[in-house]
Amino acid sequence: xAVVSQHPSRVICKSGTxxxxxxxxxxxxxxxxxxxxxxxxxxxxxxxxxxxxxxATYEQGVEKDKFLINHASLTLSTLTVTSAxxxxxxxxxxxxxxxxxxxxxxxxxxxxx
Amino acid sequence: SQQGxxxxxxxxxxxxxxxxxxxxxxxxxxxLQWYRQNSGRGLVHLILIRSNEREKHSGRLRVTLDxxxxxxxxxxxxxxxxxxxxxFCATDxxxxxxxxxxxxxxxxxxx
Numbered sequence: 001x002a003v004v005s006q007h008p009s010r011v012i013c014k015s016g017t018x019x020x021x022x023x024x025x026x027x028x029x030x031x032x033x034x035x036x037x038x039x040x041x042x043x044x045x046x047x048x049x050x051x052x053x054x055x056a057t058y059e060q061g062v063e064k065d066k067f068l069i070n071h072a073s074l075t076l077s078t079l080t081v082t083s084a085x086x087x088x089x090x091x092x093x094x095x096x097x098x099x100x101x102x103x104x105x106x107x108x109x110x111x112x113x
Numbered sequence: 114s115q116q117g118x119x120x121x122x123x124x125x126x127x128x129x130x131x132x133x134x135x136x137x138x139x140x141x142x143x144x145l146q147w148y149r150q151n152s153g154r155g156l157v158h159l160i161l162i163r164s165n166e167r168e169k170h171s172g173r174l175r176v177t178l179d180x181x182x183x184x185x186x187x188x189x190x191x192x193x194x195x196x197x198x199x200x201f202c203a204t205d206x207x208x209x210x211x212x213x214x215x216x217x218x219x220x221x222x223x224x
Contacts, residue, residue: 034211043201091153093155095156101158106154
């Protein structure tokens, strides 16, 4: 099946810093990618839909200035958590849609101290 | 808000037993999908059932869908320790653009 990668897999940062997470579709082109957040022992919550070449669509309650999304190419979307705070600590997962279905990245564990 | 509610939240069984997980949702759907997530990992797609289907099989997996009750079930037969994971249902309300995930069931299969 298609492969979606994320980098980094784990990041620890100080409060107030910005963190960039990359999501890549390795063997297919994805015009649309999705960013989810998952708190421990909870479900995935859709944060935003990333569209190549245009602005991302954010879900209600998600601050677009806080979570910057850039989808500059058909194989790469980035999520930048700006001025991260401890409450932003979470597991961030991206997903890309390919002809045969939806594929998920392995996730990025963000810990903000 | 969560589209799907799953029960049980947690399930512990012995290897060889069957595991059944249920998912309920609130709005009309185009299809319903089941995913598996190992601890701290991404999701793996297991099976998709369309709104006009009532039952689907894939290996040891059996999924049912009752659109009149807005519910689905996932049955894993002859469970193995390696089946230990969290299982999520996800509903697609159309266009394949947005998947809304249920609350998940944590399955533990003990030797």
